[in-house]
Amino acid sequence: MTATTAPRTVGTAGHGDDGGGELTGTGALLRLFLRLSRRQVVVWALALLLLVASSVVALEETYPDAAALQARAALLGNPAAVMMTGPAFALENYTFGAMVANELALWVLLPAAIMSVLLAVRHTRAEEESGRLEMLRALPVGRYAPAVAALLTVTIANAVVGVAVGGALVGTGMATADSLAFGLATALTGLVFGALAAVAAQLTEHARAASGLGLGAIAVAFLVRGVGDVLDREGSWLSWLSPFAWAQQTRLYVDLRWWPLAVSAAVTLVLLVVAASFARRRDLGAGLRPTRPGPAEAAHSLLAPTGLTRRLVSGTFLAWAVALFFFAVAFGTLANSLEDMIADIPAVGEWVDLDLENLTRSFAALMLSFLAVGPAALAVSGVLQLRGEERAGRLEGVLVSGSTRAAVLGRWVAVVLVEAAAVQAVLGLGVGLGVAAATGEAGWVAEMLLGSLAYLPAVLLFGSVAVALYGVVPRVASLAWALVVWAAVVVFLGELLGLPAWARDVSPLAQTPLVPDASPAVAPLVVMSVLAAALTLLGVVGLRRRDVGAA
Amino acid sequence: MSQTAIRTRDLTKSFGSTRALDGFSLTVPAGEVTGFLGPNGSGKSTTIRILLGMLRADSGTAEVLGRDPWRDAVAVHRRLAYVPGDTSLWPQLTGGEAIDVLTRHERGTAHRRRRAELLERFELDPTKKTRTYSKGNRQKVALVAALSRDVDLYLFDEPTSGLDPLMEAVFTEEVRRLRDAGRTVLLSSHILAEVEKLCDTVTIIRAGRDVESGTLAELRHLTRSTVTATTTADPARVAAAPGVHDLAVDGDRLRFDVDDPAVPQLLPVLGELGVQNLTITPPSLEDLFLRHYGDELERDGAEVRR
Numbered sequence: 001m002t003a004t005t006a007p008r009t010v011g012t013a014g015h016g017d018d019g020g021g022e023l024t025g026t027g028a029l030l031r032l033f034l035r036l037s038r039r040q041v042v043v044w045a046l047a048l049l050l051l052v053a054s055s056v057v058a059l060e061e062t063y064p065d066a067a068a069l070q071a072r073a074a075l076l077g078n079p080a081a082v083m084m085t086g087p088a089f090a091l092e093n094y095t096f097g098a099m100v101a102n103e104l105a106l107w108v109l110l111p112a113a114i115m116s117v118l119l120a121v122r123h124t125r126a127e128e129e130s131g132r133l134e135m136l137r138a139l140p141v142g143r144y145a146p147a148v149a150a151l152l153t154v155t156i157a158n159a160v161v162g163v164a165v166g167g168a169l170v171g172t173g174m175a176t177a178d179s180l181a182f183g184l185a186t187a188l189t190g191l192v193f194g195a196l197a198a199v200a201a202q203l204t205e206h207a208r209a210a211s212g213l214g215l216g217a218i219a220v221a222f223l224v225r226g227v228g229d230v231l232d233r234e235g236s237w238l239s240w241l242s243p244f245a246w247a248q249q250t251r252l253y254v255d256l257r258w259w260p261l262a263v264s265a266a267v268t269l270v271l272l273v274v275a276a277s278f279a280r281r282r283d284l285g286a287g288l289r290p291t292r293p294g295p296a297e298a299a300h301s302l303l304a305p306t307g308l309t310r311r312l313v314s315g316t317f318l319a320w321a322v323a324l325f326f327f328a329v330a331f332g333t334l335a336n337s338l339e340d341m342i343a344d345i346p347a348v349g350e351w352v353d354l355d356l357e358n359l360t361r362s363f364a365a366l367m368l369s370f371l372a373v374g375p376a377a378l379a380v381s382g383v384l385q386l387r388g389e390e391r392a393g394r395l396e397g398v399l400v401s402g403s404t405r406a407a408v409l410g411r412w413v414a415v416v417l418v419e420a421a422a423v424q425a426v427l428g429l430g431v432g433l434g435v436a437a438a439t440g441e442a443g444w445v446a447e448m449l450l451g452s453l454a455y456l457p458a459v460l461l462f463g464s465v466a467v468a469l470y471g472v473v474p475r476v477a478s479l480a481w482a483l484v485v486w487a488a489v490v491v492f493l494g495e496l497l498g499l500p501a502w503a504r505d506v507s508p509l510a511q512t513p514l515v516p517d518a519s520p521a522v523a524p525l526v527v528m529s530v531l532a533a534a535l536t537l538l539g540v541v542g543l544r545r546r547d548v549g550a551a
Numbered sequence: 552m553s554q555t556a557i558r559t560r561d562l563t564k565s566f567g568s569t570r571a572l573d574g575f576s577l578t579v580p581a582g583e584v585t586g587f588l589g590p591n592g593s594g595k596s597t598t599i600r601i602l603l604g605m606l607r608a609d610s611g612t613a614e615v616l617g618r619d620p621w622r623d624a625v626a627v628h629r630r631l632a633y634v635p636g637d638t639s640l641w642p643q644l645t646g647g648e649a650i651d652v653l654t655r656h657e658r659g660t661a662h663r664r665r666r667a668e669l670l671e672r673f674e675l676d677p678t679k680k681t682r683t684y685s686k687g688n689r690q691k692v693a694l695v696a697a698l699s700r701d702v703d704l705y706l707f708d709e710p711t712s713g714l715d716p717l718m719e720a721v722f723t724e725e726v727r728r729l730r731d732a733g734r735t736v737l738l739s740s741h742i743l744a745e746v747e748k749l750c751d752t753v754t755i756i757r758a759g760r761d762v763e764s765g766t767l768a769e770l771r772h773l774t775r776s777t778v779t780a781t782t783t784a785d786p787a788r789v790a791a792a793p794g795v796h797d798l799a800v801d802g803d804r805l806r807f808d809v810d811d812p813a814v815p816q817l818l819p820v821l822g823e824l825g826v827q828n829l830t831i832t833p834p835s836l837e838d839l840f841l842r843h844y845g846d847e848l849e850r851d852g853a854e855v856r857r
Binding site for chain 2 (some may be wrong): 119129173205206218292294295296297298302303307310315392393394396398399400401402403404405539548549
């Protein structure tokens with residue numbers, strides 16, 4: 001399966017009459033990939049359809065007239081709000097359409113980007129890593145057929161999502177041309193990140209690492225667009241480095257322009273060419289760098305009771321800790337534009353106390369609640385990784401080596417939750433450092449670090465829900481993600497959509513007081529801690545009673 | 552140690568609507584190598600995973616080394632080693648690290664020495680990341696980990712899948728050494744030659760039930776030898792002899808099966824016919840196997856029997 005040195009092109013004569021070019025079998029593979037991923041695509045598309053349609057309806061109720069819209073616009077000068085929305089093109093004359101474009105678009109683009117990364121990796125590197133690609137390539141299929149089929153799958157998925165988004169907007173009575181542009185922008189943004197993931201899939205041998213790179217790129221793009229828009233409310237040069245900006249700069253529902261979408265399309269093509277050129281240089285199954293030999297014997301640290309778990313989960317946690325730390329610092333430094341904001345928009349005084357220190361504190365508290373979604377997701381993903389171990393048949397080996405089920409699960413959960421807690425503390429430190437750098441007051445570091453610890457019970461609760469599901473009903477353990485998604489919706493969109501209190505209260509993050517702004521209420525923290533302990537125990541009991549290998 | 556290492560009675564286990572085990576009984580005498588034969592999907596792995604305490608039987612009893620494997624899993628695991636049929640390893644670990652993780656509780660120089668010896672015998676490079684291993688190499692990791700342990704009972708679930716013939720031979724030697732050292736081995740397989748070479752007793756499983764068990768000699772007794780010969784005389788007398796089945800005549804060549812107990816009466820008949828080029832082939836395990844599964848195979852349209 002070595003790469004041929006002589007260049008081979010589609011349709012070259014001299015290969016005899018094998019009836020096939022480099023793309024033979026693409027159609028069949030495409031059907032296979034679509035069969036494998038159709039459910040995910042439908043779920044993503046329906047979820048976005050629902051999100052968009054229900055958001056538009058909810059917003060219409062919450063902001064019925066120009067006065068309400070203008071009051072809303074007054075809140076958006078806050079750098080935290082800028083990070084979480086988009087370039088605002090009509091703040092002086094805030095229309096309903098401008099609001100939808102400004103405040104909803106990012107939350108439609110992000111899921112499309114995440115879906116594309118996951119799908120692209122799933123049908124490229126994950127297939128290759130598992131060895132299934134080798135089996136497919138042994139069939140009469142062309143060299144590029146699997147990759148092309150994978151990209152077509154991502155393209156079709158994005159088309160479906162784009163149609164769902166555009167359809168939801170048109171269906172709820174938004175302007176047709178702008179709504180179609182919104183749908184197209186969603187699809188193209190997804191494709192950019194899908195193509196980026198295709199490049200990542202060439203660089204690393206592991207699907208997990210490729211997904212991590214892709215998701216990291218999304219986070220960087222998110223941050224770059226946000227910081228760029230903080231510099232200039234309608235988008236600065238920095239914003240334009242982010243694929244999200246290309247979609248958001250179409251000035252939807254304000255002054256529609258299509259050409260920024262051409263940037264998305266062009267960058268997608270460039271990325272695909274890069275991925276193809278990498279692909280040509282390597283063997284099947286390999287990364288760009290060859291693997292080096294490792295130790296012939298396990299170190300003592302690996303053989304310690306928690307050694308294996310640490311080895312298996314810590315890499316992911318470390319990578320995310322570093323990424324989220326920079327994210328937190330960047331968010332924190334946005335505090336320096338708070339002063340300008342007070343000067344710019346006097347109306348903000350109606351919203352909060354005009355005291356700069358208080359403003360900074362409430363801003364930082366908001367940042368903490370945004371960022372806590374990260375450790376919550378890490379806790380769930382870390383716990384569910386054990387389910388992957390069980391499905392792969394590796395849990396049996398660990399059990400036969402002489403550990404009880406309770407010990408294996410207990411150690412695993414302990415490592416995951418301790419590391420998730422550490423990431424939470426790192427986030428607090430990051431926000432604190434950022435705010436301290438922006439304000440020149442070192443006291444923020446300790447205050448934010450302490451404040452971030454208030455989220456620990458909530459983070460533990462997310463993890464323990466996953467533990468309980470894994471132990472008792474492993475088949476549906478991934479439902480634990482639903483709680484994370486809900487918490488993210490509440491924290492990012494809850495206010496905008498005017499979600500009712502009971503719906504927000506389902507999220508453990510919403511149960512956490514907005515420290516250090518609000519006074520730390522101890523009762524919910526204690527309740528969540530007790531609940532987390534109980535759910536973990538339930539998970540342990542469940543695992544002890546069920547068949548192993550049934551996950 | 553009790554005289555019986557493993558004893559199961561009437562095990563049943565269902566997965567949804569699939570009945571994997573349907574009243575399965577198995578006895579593995581201590582200090583012997585017991586073969587566990589059956590085609591794919593007949594319930595071998597389910598049985599072994601019940602013996603490991605991974606699965607709980609719906610009904611029936613299982614006893615491993617005198618204990619209930621579900622309740623006392625850890626105590627049982629300390630005294631047994633296990634090789635699965637398809638070993639999955641942590642891709643980011645090296646083979647050597649994986650072996651040490653799988654034998655985490657083993658200490659002492661004897662174990663280290665044995666580990667080094669096995670690595671050499673199986674020609675396994677322990678510094679390679681396990682994701683670069685072929686199936687055979689992954690299997691070797693599990694074999695080295697299991698064989699390096701000094702325990703009472705070894706459970707092998709189709710252990711040689713993916714191994715080349717040279718490595719299979721190494722495995723065979725290692726199992727012989729275990730037998731010589733008085734250890735108990737349960738070897739599940741569908742490779743008959745392997746079982747025939749190694750096993751003292753055999754249990755055959757089919758569709759979740761034990762259909763035959765005993766020593767190889769006992770089992771052979773139940774079956775037929777194959778006779779071929781050439782003769783110019785009329786073979787009608789052979790056909791009429793007791794215990795003769797499936798006589799096929801091709802010119803002067805005869806071929807038929809005969810019940811083993813009937814062989815002594817048959818020999819004078821053959822002598823009177825003046826046969827030449829006589830061969831009497833004792834039944835191989837394969838014949839045994841085909842006798843139990845032949846109808847199934849034929850139903851599937853496979854041409855196995857003449």
